Amino acid sequence: MAHRVTLVIGDGTGPELMETTRRVLEATGVKFDFETAEAGIDAMEKYGTPLPDATLESIKRTGCALKGPVTTPVGTGFRSVNVAMRAAFDLYACVRPCKSYAGVRSRYNNIDLVIIRENTEDLYAGIEFEKDKPDTKELVDWIFSKQPKARLRRDCGISVKAISVSGTERIVKYAFDYARQNKRKKVTAVHKSNILKFSDGLFLSVAREVAKSYPDIQFDDRIVDNMCMQLVQRPEEYDMLVLPNLYGDILSDLCAGLVGGLGVAPGANIGNGGVAIFEATHGSAPKYKGLDKVNPTAVILSGMLMLRHLKENAAADKLERAVAKVIADGKSVTYDLKADRNDKSAVGTRAMGDAIIRAMNS
Numbered sequence: 001m002a003h004r005v006t007l008v009i010g011d012g013t014g015p016e017l018m019e020t021t022r023r024v025l026e027a028t029g030v031k032f033d034f035e036t037a038e039a040g041i042d043a044m045e046k047y048g049t050p051l052p053d054a055t056l057e058s059i060k061r062t063g064c065a066l067k068g069p070v071t072t073p074v075g076t077g078f079r080s081v082n083v084a085m086r087a088a089f090d091l092y093a094c095v096r097p098c099k100s101y102a103g104v105r106s107r108y109n110n111i112d113l114v115i116i117r118e119n120t121e122d123l124y125a126g127i128e129f130e131k132d133k134p135d136t137k138e139l140v141d142w143i144f145s146k147q148p149k150a151r152l153r154r155d156c157g158i159s160v161k162a163i164s165v166s167g168t169e170r171i172v173k174y175a176f177d178y179a180r181q182n183k184r185k186k187v188t189a190v191h192k193s194n195i196l197k198f199s200d201g202l203f204l205s206v207a208r209e210v211a212k213s214y215p216d217i218q219f220d221d222r223i224v225d226n227m228c229m230q231l232v233q234r235p236e237e238y239d240m241l242v243l244p245n246l247y248g249d250i251l252s253d254l255c256a257g258l259v260g261g262l263g264v265a266p267g268a269n270i271g272n273g274g275v276a277i278f279e280a281t282h283g284s285a286p287k288y289k290g291l292d293k294v295n296p297t298a299v300i301l302s303g304m305l306m307l308r309h310l311k312e313n314a315a316a317d318k319l320e321r322a323v324a325k326v327i328a329d330g331k332s333v334t335y336d337l338k339a340d341r342n343d344k345s346a347v348g349t350r351a352m353g354d355a356i357i358r359a360m361n362s
């Protein structure tokens with residue numbers, strides 16, 4: 001039976017990346033029943049909203065989406081389409097594998113890390129108070145009434161960082177369950193609990209509690225600044241990282257840098273409600289829109305993660321091998337995978353997709 005999947009086309013370089021990825025996925029031999037849906041700037045112009053109800057309804061119907069990158073439009077009342085989509089389906093776990101493929105230009109090799117980023121709370125929950133607004137003044141007065149010595153200036157804007165026991169429990173459990181299912185050995189919790197005692201401190205103490213139920217998986221923790229240094233010095237010492245939302249966002253890009261950049265970093269957003277959305281770590285790279293230039297690997301590997309989610313493991317393995325072969329050959333690859341970014345032999349988005357299809361069939 002064909003798998004029903006929503007293809008959210010996105011904007012910027014999204015349409016060309018999604019067209020290529022769709023062809024590659026169809027070439028795996030797996031049967032799909034794709035519903036295409038819109039989101040982002042192009043949808044905003046057509047429907048007056050960057051996230052039309054029809055898109056959310058399609059994802060609800062299919063339970064599975066492959067999403068192209070989406071620009072965050074400024075001044076629409078939408079903080080971010082991406083954040084809104086994850087919130088709509090309570091997709092609390094963002095899974096970002098960072099794996100070295102031979103042939104990718106990087107200072108490191110043999111990296112195989114998995115980042116599990118909490119997706120719903122922390123500073124991304126959108127609880128913010130703008131400078132000089134009446135509510136902000138009231139909040140500042142209230143804080144001074146409770147903490148007269150608070151180091152708070154009246155000309156401030158305020159973003160609230162809230163981390164809960166229930167939110168932390170489920171993300172850390174997700175990380176340990178993933179470790180068991182994927183034969184991983186160690187989970188490292190990342191935090192700044194020495195300074196942020198009531199938010200990150202809570203994250204760490206809950207993570208320690210959850211870890212006790214998984215004696216077969218090693219557990220340790222690192223302060224986020226130290227973690228950044230260690231990742232660039234000794235990344236091989238780490239296996240899986242579990243992080244609150246903001247640190248997860250930042251370290252995802254850092255780890256993407258370890259394995260060759262955003263062009264090769266896939267991701268998945270998972271919840272308990274039966275919906276999963278797969279998307280690259282990178283954004284819409286709008287300056288390359290329509291140029292058939294950017295690397296499709298991150299979106300294609302997100303498709304590979306989707307195949308695994310759909311239990312199409314043989315097809316996922318075949319696709320991953322083909323991607324690895326094309327990258328290792330180094331001929332039919334986009335500019336970012338060439339030693340010299342101006343190398344005239346670099347191919348475009350579509351041609352790299354075609355090479356992956358040929359490699360699957362050879």
Ligand code: NAD
Nearest residue numbers: 068069070071072082262263281282283284285294295336
């Ligand atoms: P970006 O990831 O779009 O691009 C930054 C740079 O990374 C590009 O200029 C390019 O040099 C490189 N790059 C990105 N993708 C690449 C690819 N596939 N191949 C080769 N090189 C690639 O980040 P940005 O410019 O900060 O953000 C652009 C827009 O995308 C913003 O509106 C942002 O909010 C949005 N965004 C969306 C998502 C998402 O849809 N999940 C994620 C991040 C950013």
